[in-house]
Amino acid sequence: xxxxxxxxxxxxxxxxxxxxxxxxxxxxxxxxxxxxxxxxxxxxxxxxxxxxxxxxxxxxxxxxxxxxxxxxxxxxxxxxxxxxxxxxxxxxxxxxxxxxxxxxxxxxxxxxxxxxxxxxxxxxxxxxxxxxxxxxxxxxxxxxxxxxxxxxxxxxxxxxxxxxxxxxxxxxxxxxxxxxxxxxxxxxxxxxxxxxxxxxxxxxxxxxxxxxxxxxxxxxxxxxxxxxxxxxxxxxxxxxxxxxxxxxxxxxxxxxxxxxxxxxxxxxxxxxxxxxxxxxxxxxxxxxxxxxxxxxxxxxxxxxxxxxxxxxxxxxxxxxxxxxxxxxxxxxxxxxxxxxxxxxxx
Amino acid sequence: xxxxxxxxxxxxxxxxxxxxxxxxxxxxxxxxxxxxxxxxxxxxxxxxxxxxxxxxxxxxxxxxxxxxxxxxxxxxxxxxxxxxxxxxxxxxxxxxxxxxxxxxxxxxxxxxxxxxxxxxxxxxxxxxxxxxxxxxxxxxxxxxxxxxxxxxxxxxxxxxxxxxxxxxxxxxxxxxxxxxxxxxxxxxxxxxxxxxxxxxxxxxxxxxxxxxxxxxxxxxxxxxxxxxxxxxxxxxxxxxxxxxxxxxxxxxxxxxxxxxxxxxx
Numbered sequence: 168x169x170x171x172x173x174x175x176x177x178x179x180x181x182x183x184x185x186x187x188x189x190x191x192x193x194x195x196x197x198x199x200x201x202x203x204x205x206x207x208x209x210x211x212x213x214x215x216x217x218x219x220x221x222x223x224x225x226x227x228x229x230x231x232x233x234x235x236x237x238x239x240x241x242x243x244x245x246x247x248x249x250x251x252x253x254x255x256x257x258x259x260x261x262x263x264x265x266x267x268x269x270x271x272x273x274x275x276x277x278x279x280x281x282x283x284x285x286x287x288x289x290x291x292x293x294x295x296x297x298x299x300x301x302x303x304x305x306x307x308x309x310x311x312x313x314x315x316x317x318x319x320x321x322x323x324x325x326x327x328x329x330x331x332x333x334x335x336x337x338x339x340x341x342x343x344x345x346x347x348x349x350x351x352x353x354x355x356x357x358x359x360x361x362x363x364x365x366x367x368x369x370x371x372x373x374x375x376x377x378x379x380x381x382x383x384x385x386x387x388x389x390x391x392x393x394x395x396x397x398x399x400x401x402x403x404x405x406x407x408x409x410x411x412x413x414x415x416x417x418x419x420x421x422x423x424x425x426x427x428x429x430x431x432x433x434x435x436x437x438x439x440x441x442x443x444x445x446x447x448x449x450x451x452x453x454x455x456x457x458x459x460x461x462x463x464x465x466x467x468x469x470x471x472x473x474x475x476x477x478x479x480x481x482x483x484x485x486x487x488x489x490x491x492x493x494x495x496x497x498x499x500x501x502x503x504x505x506x507x508x509x510x511x512x513x
Numbered sequence: 514x515x516x517x518x519x520x521x522x523x524x525x526x527x528x529x530x531x532x533x534x535x536x537x538x539x540x541x542x543x544x545x546x547x548x549x550x551x552x553x554x555x556x557x558x559x560x561x562x563x564x565x566x567x568x569x570x571x572x573x574x575x576x577x578x579x580x581x582x583x584x585x586x587x588x589x590x591x592x593x594x595x596x597x598x599x600x601x602x603x604x605x606x607x608x609x610x611x612x613x614x615x616x617x618x619x620x621x622x623x624x625x626x627x628x629x630x631x632x633x634x635x636x637x638x639x640x641x642x643x644x645x646x647x648x649x650x651x652x653x654x655x656x657x658x659x660x661x662x663x664x665x666x667x668x669x670x671x672x673x674x675x676x677x678x679x680x681x682x683x684x685x686x687x688x689x690x691x692x693x694x695x696x697x698x699x700x701x702x703x704x705x706x707x708x709x710x711x712x713x714x715x716x717x718x719x720x721x722x723x724x725x726x727x728x729x730x731x732x733x734x735x736x737x738x739x740x741x742x743x744x745x746x747x748x749x750x751x752x753x754x755x756x757x758x759x760x761x762x763x764x765x766x767x768x769x770x771x772x773x774x775x776x777x778x
Contacts (some may be wrong), residue, residue, distance in 0.1 A: 377628045377636040382615075386623055389612035396610035397624035456614045 193450025194462030196501040200448070200494070201469050208476035215479050216474075218354035225357070228471025229364035230419055232464045234438070235445035236364075236371045237415035239463035242446050243375070244408045245388035246295065246302040250287070251442055253313035254416030255435035258284050259424040260321055263330030273338040281417050283431030287313075289411025292406040314436055321432040328432040333424065347425030360422045364464065367415070371460035384408065389456025444491060445470055448498040469494065523586040524549040525687050525718045526571065526602065532579030533566050534754055537697045540566040542579060544744040546737040548687060548718040553709060554721045555729035558739035558763055564722050570745065571689055572604035572718060573597030601686030605693065609676045613665030617657060618646040621679050645682070653678045654711050668703035669697050687718040694728045706732050726762060730755045738762060 208215040215224075234251055241248055261280040265271040271279070291309055295302045321328055333339065349358045375381035383404045386394040395401055416435075424430050447453065447460025448469060468489070477487055524547035532542035541563040548554040558564045569575040570582065573591030582589055584600050591597045594604070611620045613667060619642075627638040627645075646660045655674050657667075664672060673693050678690050690709070694702035709719055709732050719758065723729050738745035738761055745761050 236713040238701050263667065327657050373636075377639070379628060379635075379637065382619055382623060382626055385615055385619070389614045393608065393612050394623070396606070456612065 175479050193457060193459040193502075194465055196498065197449045197452075197462050197465040198276040200497075201465050201472070204469055204472050204476070208472060208479065209219075212476065212479040215476055219356070220475070220479060222355040224471045224475035225355075225361050227474050228468045229358070229360040230422060231438075231441060231445055231470050232364040232467030233360070233367050233419050234412075234415055234442045235449070235463040235467040236368050236460045238442040239446035239449060239458050239460055240371055240375070240384060241408045241412050242443070242451045242453070243388045243455060243458040244384045244405060245391065246405060246408065247306060247421075247443065248288075248291065248302065248409065248412045249306040249439045250291065250309035250313055251306075251309050251412050251416050252435040252438035253317065254284055254287065254413055255420045255423065255438070256317050256415040256430065256432065257313050257435075259430035259434055260317055260330065260432060261331055262421070262424060263430050264321065264324055266336045267330060267332050268324055269457075273336055273342055277342065277421065280420070281414065284413040284417040284420075285325075285410050288410040289406060291413075292402075292409035295409075296402055298359045298407055300301060307503075310439065317434075318432045326357035330424075330430045333430075339425075339428075343425045345425075347420045347428075358426065361425070363418065363422065364467075368460055368464040375460055380404070380407070385456055409487065441470060443492070444495050447502075448494055450498075450502060452502065453499075466498075518775070519613070524552075524583075525585060526720070527583040527586075528577075528580065529583070530580035531570060531582060533570060533575060534578050539742055540568070541739075541742050544580075544737070544739065546735070546744075548720055548735070550686075550718060551713055551716050552734045553713050553721055553732055554735045554737060555733035556720060556737045556739065557724065557726060557729055557758065559762060560722060561741070562739040563742040564724075564739060565691075566742075568604065568689055568691055568720075568722055571602065573602070574644045586684045601684055601771070602689065603680035603683070603685035603687070604689040604691065605676045605680055606672070606691050607693075607696070609672055611664050613664050613674065616661045617650075617664050617675060618643045618660040621646040621649070621660075621675065621682075625683060626700050649678045649682045650675065652715070653681075653708055655708075668701060668704075670701035670708075673697075673705050674708045677712060681712065681715070681717060685717065687720060688712060689720040689722070691722050692723070692724070694723060694725065702728055719764060724762075726755055726758045730758065 190428070212220075214220040221308060238248060238251055258280040261283060262273070263274045265276045265279060287309065291302070291306055294300070295305050298305075321330075325331075344359075346359065349356050351357070373381075373385060383394070383399045384396075386399050387401050388403050391401060420430075420435075423434065445466030446458065446463040447466070447508050449459060449464070449466035451458030453464065473490055474487060477484060477490075525637050527547035529545050531544050533540045544563075544567065546554060546556075547614055554565060566575070570577045570591075573594040573596050576590050576592060582591070584602070589596075589600070595605075612623065622642050627633040627641050629638045630636055647657065650657050650660075653674055655671060655678070657671075664675065667675065669753070673690075677688055677690070693705050693709075697705065706728060709721060712719055713732075721729065721733065730750075734750055736748045736750070736758060738748070738758065740762070748758075
């Protein structure tokens with residue numbers, strides 16, 4: 168110890184600490200990109216910044232956002248879930264079939280669909296944890312099973328590949344208040360899914376950064392053996408994450424079903440990679456242990472804005488996929504750069 | 514803690530004629546040693562000498578099959594690391610049980626986080642954990658720039674020291690260090706040796722496992738030398754010189770023969 172008075176600031180911290188600190192936040196890259204895309208479409212198209220336009224892309228982003236946030240938590244915990252997209256279809260179909268075909272009470276139908284979704288999520292976690300197989304493969308299998316079952320079972324029971332007559336089911340309007348309603352705000356027709364999206368992002372962020380469970384999610388994704396050694400209940404954490412993702416699938420399934428009163432047997436297929444892309448664009452590492460829920464929500468916002476922006480600009484829709492691929496590559500490169508800047512050695 | 518007091522109290526951890534068999538394989542036999550308050554016991558041995566088996570017995574990972582293990586003078590057989598931990602016997606393994614991408618303070622408290630509030634509303638006491646981490650590291654003589662930096666950005670020696678500080682904060686009376694200096698350079702190894710001395714001065718017992726006599730000799734009070742699963746003896750510092758120790762470890766006669774063989778004609 169020296170005799171000099173204790174300095175308020177530590178000379179070993181670079182004065183440019185604020186920039187580095189900002190860069191350390193996983194969601195910063197995505198926020199900058201979102202701002203750029205927002206500005207671009209606001210200038211380039213007439214419809215983008217109108218109340219109706221804003222409501223449209225916000226709604227689009229909200230459905231992807233809810234899933235992206237759940238998938239981000241799972242990815243931070245070191246796992247993937249490719250069955251997340253098909254799950255949206257599965258839960259919608261379950262509610263549709265048991266209410267329209269078998270006359271089951273609509274509230275009970277919601278509970279049944281949720282229970283099945285959670286059970287599938289738990290099964291994914293169980294197989295991954297007990298076998299040590301990569302979740303990529305295990306949930307790829309689940310994805311194909313769900314995709315096949317969705318189509319085959321719907322065809323057997325209804326004779327078609329979609330659910331009809333949903334709005335005639337008793338209690339439909341009561342449930343619609345929670346999942347399919349909308350309200351007026353500043354001239355925008357705001358759908359309730361946007362509220363769900365914001366609430367879930369806030370909740371997920373709080374859990375990640377301010378609770379023990381959040382600490383454990385980062386830990387099991389970052390270094391699973393160390394987590395075990397210090398007594399983190401690894402199995403419970405992973406189980407919770409897979410069930411959360413499945414639960415989010417159920418929520419989005421309900422939001423879609425009660426918004427449009429119908430569901431196709433192919434609903435959700437092909438979306439699983441978009442959720443992962445949103446999470447990665449939002450700063451999640453593919454290797455786990457790092458990422459943010461807000462980032463994933465911003466990633467979904469980018470996707471929603473681009474999806475609708477391309478429509479407003481009357482471009483060929485196929486550009487969306489090319490754009491998405493470019494965004495993903497850019498995000499991965501930015502993540503790499505940011506991690507090096509933040510000085511993460513291993 | 515003075516040495517007079519230290520010698521009056523019973524050793525925190527003592528083994529008498531301890532041994533371990535795995536099926537028909539004798540991994541360790543007839544080893545006696547002890548570590549008291551403010552004492553450093555160095556366990557030296559070449560590869561395959563039985564060092565890992567010895568740690569596993571002390572840390573509770575494997576129960577011993579022969580001899581006696583005494584903690585605070587009471588005979589025990591550990592069934593799990595948890596039992597050893599509850600008696601204040603903590604082991605810092607080579608991989609340190611840290612998550613590189615997580616901040617230092619989150620690593621410090623991982624698995625034993627401080628929380629405020631009740632039930633579903635309980636949340637991390639972030640301020641408290643940051644403060645305690647900084648304080649505890651300062652007590653170990655580690656002045657960290659920023660407890661928010663990922664632990665992966667610390668040097669090997671600093672990481673080792675955080676792991677020791679964590680064990681101490683969570684109630685360790687004896688810290689078992691599994692080859693803490695083996696992967697480190699000369700300077701970093703020196704840093705870790707300093708922290709071992711610091712821990713000793715704070716009244717902890719330290720069991721320091723190493724195969725390097727030059728690391729062990731400056732910091733150790735007692736030296737247990739293992740070879741091929743048996744003890745070559747438990748020496749006080751006054752009873753043995755570093756040259757004798759090196760010779761014993763390598764097997765004096767064998768080393769002489771080797772020197773003869775390698776010498777130019």
